[in-house]
Amino acid sequence: MSEFQVDLRSDTVTRPTVQMRRAMAEAEVGDDLYGEDPTVARLEALYAEMVGKEAGLFLPSGVMANQVAIRTHTRPGSFVVAGRTQHVVVFEYGGSARNAGVQFMTVDDSSGTFGAADVEEARSALGYYEAPLALICVEDTHMPSGGRVWSLEALAEIRRAAGGVPVHMDGARLFNAQVATGTPAARIAAGADSVMSCVSKGLCAPVGSVLAGSREFIERARYERGVLGGQMRQVGVLAAAGIVALESMVERLAEDHERARVLARAVNERFPGSMGEAQVPETNIVAFDHPDVDGLSKALAQAGVLANPIGNRRMRLVTHHDLTDEQVAYAAEVIRGLEGA
DSSP: OOSOOEEOSOGGGOOOOHHHHHHHHHOOOOOGGGTOOHHHHHHHHHHHHHTTOSEEEEESOHHHHHHHHHHHHOOTTOEEEEETTSHHHHSSTTHIIIIIOOEEEEEOOTTSOOOHHHHHHHHHHHTTSSSOEEEEEEESSBTTTTSBOOOHHHHHHHHHHHTTOOEEEEOTTHHHHHHHHTOOHHHHTTTOSEEEEESSGGGOOSSOEEEEEOHHHHHHHHHHHHHTTOOOSSTHHHHHHHHHHHHHSSTTHHHHHHHHHHHHHHHHHHSTTTTTTOSSOSSSEEEEEOSOHHHHHHHHHHTTEEOEEEETTEEEEEOOTTOOHHHHHHHHHHHHTOOOO
């Protein structure tokens, strides 16, 4: 094992900054269950304004934010349309079935998005069933395809095809999309009835995500958060870091995007064609195909580079705040020099 460790497993490995730690230590707090934590209230209002919604709700994780949104929008037995590799379908422990009692009708999202025709076909097919279509979920950026960004035109088409069915946006890395495109998050999320983003991941807060929507939606979501055990007390100590994340860490995501391009060049040289159409990553994720992802992970780890598979033939490298240019250059050199992998 090399002593030079480069952690590319996820942007969840980031640690809170000095400014965040100071804000956490000095945070004014109160009992959030009673709506008495001013720091939480400030974070929720800040996020809601940034994504163009009326109100926000602080939650412990992105998974819980998505699960609360699905519970709030749907009723048991109803259908949810989503891409077949989206986080809510594949990476949330089957939570939507257990927590909301819903059924997914999945569509092809291998390119990172799906289209209005997919939604229209799903709505047409469900016309023959008794169970209603209750929700459409989109993921922006779309992690499994390599952090791909939805175009505003594609999102508008989904809104149109929804025909009044609510749309939820899993925007765990929504601010990566904002930085990559120069489009404000509020405009990206304009067609969604609800949207959530992580203040952890690339924004470096230690814990938490924020869900936003109409005031009526958020009041119902607050109840559903409690049902799932997500009520918190003097949680302003965590919300304070989230405020710093939203106010000072968004624009620096461009550094992560540039470092991902360095890694992508190495992947394309060593494994030509493995990234498919996404030869240049749009954001901070490099995803590519490999016949032996477990063997590849082991070979990388032996050289001091940590990376995780996200499928039986799919590998992911994620850049983040806690990397240096030197580390990224080293990882790229390791990838280029892999033998027999």
